[in-house]
Amino acid sequence: xxxxxxxxxxxxxxxxxxxxxxxxxxxxxxxxxxxxxxxxxxxxxxxxxxxxxxxxxxxxxxxxxxxxxxxxxxxxxxxxxxxxxxxxxxxxxxxxxxxxxxxxxxxxxxxxxxxxxxxxxxxxxxxxxxxxxxxxxxxxxxxxxxxxxxxxxxxxxxxxxxxxxxxxxxxxxxxxxxxxxxxxxxxxxxxxxxxxxxxxxxxxxxxxxxxxxxxxxxxxxxxxxxxxxxxxxxxxxxxxxxxxxxxxxxxxxxxxxxxxxxxxxxxxxxxxxxxxxxxxxxxxxxxxxxxxxxxxxxxxxxxxxxxxxxxxxxxxxxxxxxxxxxxxxxxxxxxxxxxxxxxxxxxxxxxxxxxxxxxxxxxxxxxxxxxxxxxxxxxxxxxxxxxxxxxxxxxxxxxxxxxxxxxxxxxxxxxxxxxx
Numbered sequence: 001x002x003x004x005x006x007x008x009x010x011x012x013x014x015x016x017x018x019x020x021x022x023x024x025x026x027x028x029x030x031x032x033x034x035x036x037x038x039x040x041x042x043x044x045x046x047x048x049x050x051x052x053x054x055x056x057x058x059x060x061x062x063x064x065x066x067x068x069x070x071x072x073x074x075x076x077x078x079x080x081x082x083x084x085x086x087x088x089x090x091x092x093x094x095x096x097x098x099x100x101x102x103x104x105x106x107x108x109x110x111x112x113x114x115x116x117x118x119x120x121x122x123x124x125x126x127x128x129x130x131x132x133x134x135x136x137x138x139x140x141x142x143x144x145x146x147x148x149x150x151x152x153x154x155x156x157x158x159x160x161x162x163x164x165x166x167x168x169x170x171x172x173x174x175x176x177x178x179x180x181x182x183x184x185x186x187x188x189x190x191x192x193x194x195x196x197x198x199x200x201x202x203x204x205x206x207x208x209x210x211x212x213x214x215x216x217x218x219x220x221x222x223x224x225x226x227x228x229x230x231x232x233x234x235x236x237x238x239x240x241x242x243x244x245x246x247x248x249x250x251x252x253x254x255x256x257x258x259x260x261x262x263x264x265x266x267x268x269x270x271x272x273x274x275x276x277x278x279x280x281x282x283x284x285x286x287x288x289x290x291x292x293x294x295x296x297x298x299x300x301x302x303x304x305x306x307x308x309x310x311x312x313x314x315x316x317x318x319x320x321x322x323x324x325x326x327x328x329x330x331x332x333x334x335x336x337x338x339x340x341x342x343x344x345x346x347x348x349x350x351x352x353x354x355x356x357x358x359x360x361x362x363x364x365x366x367x368x369x370x371x372x373x374x375x376x377x378x379x380x381x382x383x384x385x386x387x388x389x390x391x392x393x394x395x396x397x398x399x400x401x402x403x404x405x406x407x408x409x410x411x412x413x414x415x416x417x418x419x420x
Contacts, residue, residue: 040096040171041078041081041083041090041091041092041094041096042092042147042148042152042171056068056202056203057190057192057201057203058075058201058203058204058205058211059194059198059201059203059204059205060077060082060097060205060206061194061198061204061205061206061209062077062080062206062207063082063097063098063099063166064099064193064194065099065166065191065192065193065194066190066191066192066193066194066201067084067097067187067190067191068186068187068190069084069095069183069186069187069190070182070183070186071086071181071182071183071186072084072085072086072095072183072213073085073086073087073088073089073212073213074089074210074211074212074213075203075205075210075211076089076090076205076210076211077205077206077207077210080098081096081097081098082096082097082098082205083095083096083097084096084097084180084183084187086179086180086181086183087178092147092152092171092172092173092178093170093171093172093173093178093179093180094170094171094180095168095169095170095180095183095184095187096167096168096169096170096171097166097167097168097169097187097191098166098167099164099165099166099167100164100165100167101163101164102163102164102165103160103163103164103165104165107139107158107160107165108128108139108141108156108158109128111141111156111158111167112124112141112143115143115145115154119143119145119146121145121146122143122144122145123143123144123145124141124142124143125142125143125144125153126141126142127141128140128141129141133157133185133188133189134189134190136159136189137159138157138158138159138168138188139157139158139159140155140156140157140158141155141156142154142155142156143155143156150173150175150176151173151174151175152171152172152173153170153171153172153173153174154169154170154171154172155169155170155172155184156168156169157169157184157188159188166191168184168187168188168191169184170183170184272363272364272365272370273362273364273365274364274365274366275364275365275366275367275415276367277298277366277367277412277415277416277417277418279298281412282298282412282416283408283409283412284300284301284409284412285300285301285302286298286299286300286301287299287300287301289319289321290420291318291319291335291420293388293389293394294389294390294419294420295369295389295396295417295418295419295420296416296417296418296419296420297333297335297398297413297416297417297418298412298413299321299413300323300409302323302325303321303322303323303324303332304321304322304323304324305319305320305321306320306321306322308320315336316336316337316338317334317335317336318335318336318337318396319333319334319335320332320333320334320335321333322401323402328405329380329402329404329405329406330401330402330406331400331401331402331403331405331406331409331410332400332401332402333398333399333400333401333410333413334397334398334399334401335396335397335398336396336397336399337388337394337395337396337397338394338395338397339393339394339395340392340393340394340395343392343395344392346363346370346371346372346385346386346387347363349372349385349395350363350372350374353385358374358375358376359374359375359376359377360372360373360374361373361374361375366384366415366417366418367415367416367417367418367419368418369386369389369417369418369419370386370387371384371385371386371417372384372385372386373414375403379401380401380402380403380404381399381400381401381403382399382400382410382411382414383397383398383399383400383414384397384398384414384417385398386417389419398413398414398417400413400414
């Protein structure tokens, strides 16, 4: 079973050299007006959407080129720069594309001086080097500096041709796992000069047009239920690991719960019914399975923990276990997380579940954790949904399979949800 869920950085290998402090003693006359296009976007917020694949050429009309970034949430143009957002529109991480109608042998040096004027703590963490992407030679350099209390890793690639210098960059925050993946390499490596007319491209970005990935919009309820169906519908070899995954490293979310408090959004838990778990009343011998995001579940000792695939982990699956003894209609459990996409209360989520055709049973406090209890009868599931204990940007869903034949067991497991 996998541990913490994070997207590993995919960096241009030729630029991964030893870091060196930017030397202010090197004086370069900045002749290029780098700031004339406007300030670059340094907004930082927690992402609310996942990266999606959209492998289609996008015309950047004002820049005179097209790109095929492969994965993005949206592509927008601001102050002459084109931003390819990979997790959340308007914020780091992103790939930036721009061009300057001039070339110079010391272009990278002059750009570095400009960056030093913009960021007083600028460091050059990888010195200028040449890399090849699709038969084009790019000059590359990597910077770092602080924005909003976080260290930004800023990679720039430059390509000069026909009197213009094209700039491709990526702003990432490693400590928050805000990475662009391979989007920088895909964008720079795929750029081509526009050919034909406006109708030759289905996607255009300029001062008045932007592009949103076809798969960018998602429903957290649908995301969770789709993932649950995939996981619980599969068997698998078990293992003996008794712990769950976590979303605790995503977006800087704390994985601890202080003083037993939970962030429930705008839900008034005092108006809910309450359930208190008693291990003495459980008919099976069990083990407490802890999750690093601050909660735990009581599961049967004789269950197996399913090994999760990389794809399941990417979909948000933290944990899956069940009875693999071969009994008919075996019970099982899964724990899945998703972004709440702006939902502020359990009432909002319950309304979305009802609209989606799910049977909402109740809003109930389970051992002090406000939850929605609901069922998917046609799939023989019973489930509870609740906000992350300390950050309502995230939702968890604990789903029990084989509910009709194992009602008492599934109910005991779901009502065992407790703070660690």
